[in-house]
Amino acid sequence: MDLAIEQALALAPDASSVTAGRKLAKPGVWHGLGQDDAAFWGECQGSKPYQTRVDRSDYATKCSCPSRKFPCKHALGLLLLAATSPEALPRSDAPEWVQSWLNQRSQRAARADDGARAKPAAGSTREPRRQERRLERVRAGVEALDLWLEDVMRNGLAHAGMQPVTYWDQPAARLVDAQAPGLASRVRRLAALPNSSPDWPVRLLEDLGKLTLLTHAFARIDELDPALQVDVRTNIGWTIERDEVLDRGNAVTDEWLVIGQRVVPEERLRTQRTWLIGVSSGRTALILQFAHGSASFAEAVAPGTRFAADLAYFPSAFPQRALIRERQGSPRPMRPADASTIGGSIDAALAIWAQALARQPWIERIPVILRAVVPIIATSGDWVVRGSSGEALPLEGSPHWTLLAYSGGRPVDLVAEWNGQSLAPLGVFVADEWRSLPERG
């Protein structure tokens, strides 16, 4: 089997698609099923047969049905069928409607590459002036923010805690106008803190402090290490063009294990964080993607798989975010032995976290792989994972029944995001096989 059920399910946009896909994961509802090295395909029976195809290099799908979900239930059904009964898809020559789609995809990819290379040259004459204008605006915005911050301190947190939401939204909006969206969202997030917990004054003061460290760093950005300069600019809201990363980013070639994935829905946008770890380099990488509504993410990276690729890291004092520059071959399920060398104790994870903060003080989270920890419900009712000597870290939110069920009170190897306060479980190695964990439950 070269595609795991886990992988197929991980591609689903929502739970109802999974249910619908499961119903279609039977050979009986399909005609003309087949596969070759490049694709799976089949025609789903119905009042009107739909032509469904899957590109095996990245599990991108296309279907002739009118569904606006990606992948649609037919594509999911085909993926699940390929995962559970690959023998139902006999090897054969791809029909024309599959071949032409694959050709279109590779042509489009080639065009995108060409376009990417051509772009910097075209805009180069106007670029510096635009950049300078933006820098001026951001400077002005940061100055205004500093004044506002001092004002908050002068009046005190008790006063700030009684203010309406507009108290926080107005300076945030001014920062958006000043083209500093990173700062804007930090200010907007402050609004949620007052009265949210007994220790909210400390948390608010800490966040205000970290924000001030950022404006302070920006004021003397030229004195900073070049990599940290990029972090400061990124945190303020400058984006780095993909092409720049692909062309000039630090490249690492490795066999990458996809150890976890989290999709965070916001109002209209969904953010997907996919964590990778290199088998030989031991480096972790974050593939960050965004999609509107129920659209699919551009790059299909299925948790529980491994693939060889060149990754290009975004510049940073603690490089994490990366782009997949070039894949070598199609993804395969992680092998049991793959996981045996990665991860460590709770103390080791905390040491990595301290190093990360020392290099990039505004870092929000890192992936951790905790070896031999036991998830438990502490007597306080809080969920924690416990190491062999009784050291423990809290789990984010609750409950985590699936994790508990996997463990049965025995040590497991846990993959999670650590944000300095709690662990958000992403997956667990059970008998050396990786299993994704649902966000809730």
Add this chain to the structure above:
Amino acid sequence: MDDLLTVAVAGTARAGVRSELPDGPIGQAIAHLDSAAPERWLLLAAGAYAIRRRAGVRPLMQPDEPVRADDETWSVAAERIALPLGELLSWQSSELLLEALERLQRARLLIPPALLPVVLDAGARNNAIRPTLLGVIGRRGRWLARQNSDWSWATMPDADDVVANADTIWQEGVHAERLDVLRLVRSSDPARGLALLASTWTRERAAFRAEAIELLGVNLSMEDQSFLEAALDDRATTVRERAEALLVRIPGSRPAREAEAQAEPLIGTRLGFQIVVRPPDDVEQATALIKAFSRVAPSHWTAHLGKRPSDLVKVIARDRDWGFSVLTGWTQATLTFEDEEWAAALFSVWLASPPPLGKAADAYARSFEVTVNGYLIGLLQVMRPADAERAVAASPDPLRMPAILRAAGRAWGAVFTDRYLRSLRDSVERTFRQAAVDSQAIHAWTASIQSATVAIPPGSIQDAIDLLHQVDEIELPGEAKFHGNYWKESLRRCSETLQMRQRIDEEIRA
């Protein structure tokens, strides 16, 4: 940080800023900021503290060793069963889910851990699947359930544990627990159950006595006779009535002999082969007749009238006035006394040639069919499996049987399955050979298939799917399109159910 916080909460305008620097690395880090505005100094110091606290976070301590789930004695099923099982959990009816769970249990396989939270939730919502689920959630499932109060249903002690601790539970348990323990003890050790009940009998409240005495019906025997006879003088009417009803079931007891004496004059032989019914002198003759016969063990008539049950029921069925009433009384008695031989005899006659209502018309006119079906279902449950299979296979109307078999929880025999599918095919073909579509006939076999889908034995599922597929292909005449599409849709759902059963069959094997 506490100092900083105090100032920050009040505001520098009111509290001012402490000028002294904090000790240590933080103090050094912000020493050069002395010239900054006090507010800015405060914020930067807080920021530095925040980063330091984040970087220096220490683990909590949980000194107690976690409690482990015990090792399983059965294997855990492959995770691929999560797909069909997950789908079944979302279905309206739990019949197929139960089938899948029972198959797991027969194969001595346990639910994979990842699915345990889902099935424990399902059990919390649905009482009917609990006993079966308990057999397949394993020790891991019980261990998990002990940690979530929503899943307390799965932490019930084993029946064996309950029986072992019966005395304590009987003395200390609450109402429902005590009744449960009595039921369990009665089924494994009836004498001990009676002893339990007798040990506290005089101290029990009337409501409890009434419920508890009924449980002596489990494995009732002569041993219970003297206790029940004493209960005939109980202060509570319900207790007296229930004791009497139980005593009637004990051959040789006074109430049993009285019931026989009361019923014997109502029936007799004439010329050695005729059976004569002499209804009692009562306003409600039919009802009185039924009641009188329902209280007498059917085997009594075999001896008293000197004929085999099959002969007796055939002769009585021909009595146009009293046949229905006598057979009804005998059927009720057969169900109470669980007489296998009489059950087989009565089943045949109710199925093939039920007598007209006769003098019982007033009481039963509206519910004739339902009543007869109810008798058939009950009798099937009492019959020996081989008798049941033979009787069902010989049924004159196979299409009617799936609903009865389903209600009785009886498996399909190979001979009957074959007959059923053939007559279904004939019936379908007959319907469509006719010029006008007979919606009555369609309704009959559609309903029949719906019951059959959950019961057809695995070996015949493919035949049934093929048949449904053929029906689906039939082009409908214009005037039948509307209803036709409706029942085609319901047949497609049957087909889906059958395919699901096929998947269960493939994926869960012993």
